[in-house]
Amino acid sequence: MDVFQLRRADDIEQAVRAAAYAEDRQGAPVRFLAGGTTLIDLMKLDVEKPAMVIDISRLPLDRIEPTSDGGVRIGATVRNADLAHHPFIQEHYPVLSQALLSGASAQLRNMATTAGNLLQRTRCVYFRDVAMPCNKREPGSGCSAMDGYHRNLAILGTSDACIASNPSDMNVALMALGASIDIQGPEHARTVGIDDFFTLPGDTPQRETVLEPGELITHVTLPPLPTGTRSCYLKLRDRASYEFALASAAVAMTVSNGGITVARFAMGGIGTRPWRSPSAELLLTGAPSPAVFEAAADELLRDARPRPQNAFKVELARRCLIHALHMAVDGRSIP
Structure with missing residues (x-):
């Protein structure tokens, strides 16, 4: 694991300002840290090499709150276990609870967070092996999976540059439920529907979402579901x-x-x-x-x-x- 700077954010604005300053002015890659169940693994493998890691685990983003229209607003740092077992989620959005409980282990669900799950990286073996070419990890290097091991990879949305599959269970349920994602950037906040949040690999497989440098996911909102x-x-x-x-x-x-x-x-x-x-x-x-x-x-x-x-x-x-x-x-x- 490379040397990196660790900062702890006291509020959302401080977190995005620090990230934007490091990325825009210093050219240093930045990652936000909450549960760390994916990020730390990838840093140990030298797949992720952030110059700065910003700890957001203490920000007030760990709440699950019903909305006035009957939906629910989920904070970015809500743990997967808490979300899966929350009474409101189990009653009104059982598909989300089922998806979360089908993934990983109880120990990982106790640490993994909502935003972290949204940004979960592929499990393609070549993406996680820095000795092998991978366009997602190193653009332009090639895709080893094309003629290598690809049994668990994608058959839809692929390109000549990448066939890696999205590994998340939670994301599938959120897509079916029509979730929207609240994003805070250094200049303004915006909300993106989940249909528009994930990008296809095309010629830029290293870009997996519409997040811009310095932007932080703050909440995921689920609309109310019709009776029946x-x-x-x-x-x-x-x-x-x-x-x-x-x-x-x-x-x-x-x-x-x-x-x-x-x-x-x-x-x-x-x-x-x-x-x-x-x-x-x-x-x-x-x-x-x-x-x-x-x-x-x-x-x-x-x-x-x-x-x-x-x-x-x-x-x-x-x-x-x-x-x-x-x-x-x-x-x-x-x-």
Whole structure:
């Protein structure tokens, strides 16, 4: 691990000012630290080499607060365990609780935070191995995964520069729920919908979100869900615990008089970002049936670009989504 400067922020404005000054005027890479469950690992591997680390763990961003319209506002430093077990989340957003509890271990969930999970980096083995070329880690060096080990990598949203998958379970649920993300920058604050927060790799795989230098995530807000909303999270993986998804599906749908009036879903494990398909969602409106669910799955995967080792993900993702849709319609939870 390289030498770095550690600063502790006393308030949000101080944190973003310090980050902006270091990055803009000194050219020094800066990272914010809360739980550190991903950042510290990557610093030990020399993947992340920040010149400055700003500790934000003591900022007043650890609250879960219902909003006046019936939604909920989640602070950036809320621990994953606290969020998953919060009564309001379990009652109104069970898909988020299920997604969080399916990830990592109890020990990691006790440390990991909401904003940290949003910014979680890929588990591509070449990204984490500094001896191997990786466009995400070192732009222009090449992508070792293309002709190397890529079984767990993406089949949607890939480019010639990168096929790394987004590893988060929480992000998939937030995408299905239509979350918005509050961001504080050195000049102004802004709110970004989660559909616009994650970027595709294209020719710049090193850029994974729309965050600008010095910007800090402060809150994640979930809108109120209509009466009659049913949701579930289904995760398929090589083993039952402490494993990343090969394919996962978060579904939130409103059912009225036996028909689906609104449906929103996202998938994990198969995309370079949490993957949503509005065109596939539109096919679900109306009377639910196996044929309708199959059509939605086919639409979702229409532009899949698998490689030899992960071609199985096309059928796996298809079955995952269809099963999750059946579970949501039936009001079933994860066994």
